[in-house]
Every structure is written in C-alpha cells, then in structure tokens.
Amino acid sequence: MSKSRCGWCVGDTLYEAYHDEEWGVPVFDDKTLFEFLILETFQAGLSWITILRKRENFRKAFDNFDYKKIAAYKSSKEEELLQNAGIIRNKLKIKATISNAQAFMEIQKEFGSFSKYIWAFVDGKPIKNSFESFKDSPSNTELSDKISKDLKKRGFKFVGSTVIYAQMQATGMVNDHEVSCFRYQEV
Template identity: 75%
Template sequence: MDKHRCGWCVGDDLYESYHDKEWGVPVKNDAILFEFLILETFQAGLSWITILRKRENFRKAFDQFDYKKIATYDESKIQELLQNKGIIRNNLKVRATVTNALSFMKIQEEFGSFSSYIWGFINGNPIKNAIKNHKEAPAQTQLSNTISKDLKKRGFKFVGSTVVYAHMQATGMVNDHEVDCFRYNEV
C-alpha cells in the first residue's frame, strides 16, 4: 500500500522525493539554512517545483551556496549569473543573494550562528500544526511577519513574510505536514 503524502507533492517524483526526505525536517546547519533561504528568495512569485527543478543549476552557479564566496561576488560574477540560463535570471534576486550572504554572516557574528538566531524565535522547538489538508496551511503567520521584519532590519532582501514562512516549513521550524501524512510524526 502506498504511503499517504501531503497533497501538494503527489504525482511528481521530484516533489515526492523532496517531500519524503527534506521538507519539514528540522535544519540547524547554517550552510543548509542559507541554501533554503536563497532558494526561497528565488521562488518568490514562482512555484516551488520550478526552483526544485533548477536546484542543481543553482548549486553550480552559486558555488554550492557557499555564503562566504557569494559575499565576495563582484559585478562581473553578477553579470555571469544573469546570463546563466539554468537559474532564474532576475537581476534583483541575484543581487539580493550577495546582500543576503553579507547579512547572513553579520548575524553569525552577532549570534554565533544563523541557526541560533533563526531558531531562537521559537526557542529551538519546532511548531507542530495539525493540518488536515495542505490547502489549510497558512502562507504566513504573525511569527513569520516578525522574523521577516527583523531580517529586513538586518539588511536582507526578498524576505517577505510568505518567503519566511516557506523557509520555516522547509527547514522544520514548523511542521505543516498533513496529519495523515506518513512524515507528520517522523519529523
């Protein structure tokens, strides 16, 4: 018998694999948190599956999401990225990635790690919601509003409340798996 999955991923092998192995798993590793933050910023206005399909291209283009390298990107590197057909070639989002890498490292300096900072908003404990159907999951919450405002105050770009909430879902800060999903109690 097939496992019950959240409705948003059913029918696409890449989506199902991402759902089964990554989505909603608590992430405390700064490098992975940065990767998801960048992918979520590029997703703004687009579908997540579009980003997932280009994920490996993003990894290659952005030096495996090495924020220390990204923070040093100059105009010629930015122009190179804007010519890369394998990624989303949005000028503002590419430039925001460099800005966000710099802001990310400032948070690390202040808090010891980005993980300490972001997970500090929930005292290190994931929020476990009781979603019956994925369509009931919120796009944003008061908490994602608060985090978004704080990130913007710290210089981040493309981190609106919806982007932040998607980041929280992806990195397991909030468990929005459907209650009947086999991953609900696993994560």
C-alpha cells in the same frame, strides 16, 4: 501499498522525494539554512517545483551555496549569473542573494551562528501544526511577519513574510505536514 503524503507533492517524483526526505525536517546547519534562504528567495512569485528542478543549476552557479564566496561576488559574477539560463535570471534577486550572504555573516558574528538566531524565534523547537489538508496551511503567520521584519531591519532583501514562512516549513521550524501524512509523526 502507497504512502499517504501531503497533497501538494503527489504525482511528481521530484516533489515526492523532496517531501519525503527534506521538507519539514529540522535544519540547524548554517550552510543548509542559507541554501534554503537562497532558494526561497528565488521562488518568490514562482512555484517551488520550478526551483526544485533548477536546484542543481543553482548549486553550481552559486558555488555550492557557499555564503562566504557569494558575499564577495563582484559585478562580473553578477553578469555571469544573469547569463545563466539554468537559474532564474532576476537581477534584483541575484543582487539580494549577494547582500543577503553579507547580512547572513553579520548575524553569525552577532549570534555565533545563523541557526542560533533563527531558531530562537521558536525557542529551538519546531511548531507542530495539525492540518487535515495542505490547503489549510497559512502562507504566513504573525511569527513569519516578525522574523521577516527583523531580517529586513538587518539588511536582508526578498524576505517577505510568505517567503519566510515557506523557509520555516522547509527547514522544519514548523511541521505543516498533513496529519494523515506518513511524515507528520516522523519529523
């Protein structure tokens, strides 16, 4: 018997595995939060499956998502990334990833961790929504607007409200699994 899953992932094994194992699971680890921030930034204007299919390429290209290394990238590394056909070769997004790594570390200095900063917006607990269909899920909310605005004020780029809401979904700050999905109660 097949499991009942959110409609957006059905039919693609990579999508289903991501949905079943990662999407909506609360993430409190700074390294993983940064990884999703990079991936969501590159996803802006594209489909998530495109990014998932290139995830390992991103991992290799961006030093295993090590924000300390990324923050120190020089123009030669930017050029190398622009020539890497395995990732999304968008100059502005590559530059944003580097400056976002720097801003990420500034937040760590101020709050002790990025996790403490970002999870404070939801008082440390995921928001549990009750959507019948993934199509009912918003692309942004007042809260994602607020987080986006705060991140931009702190120097982050490509962190619009829609990108931030996708980040919140991916890292479990909101549970947007469909109520009929087997993961809804699990996460």
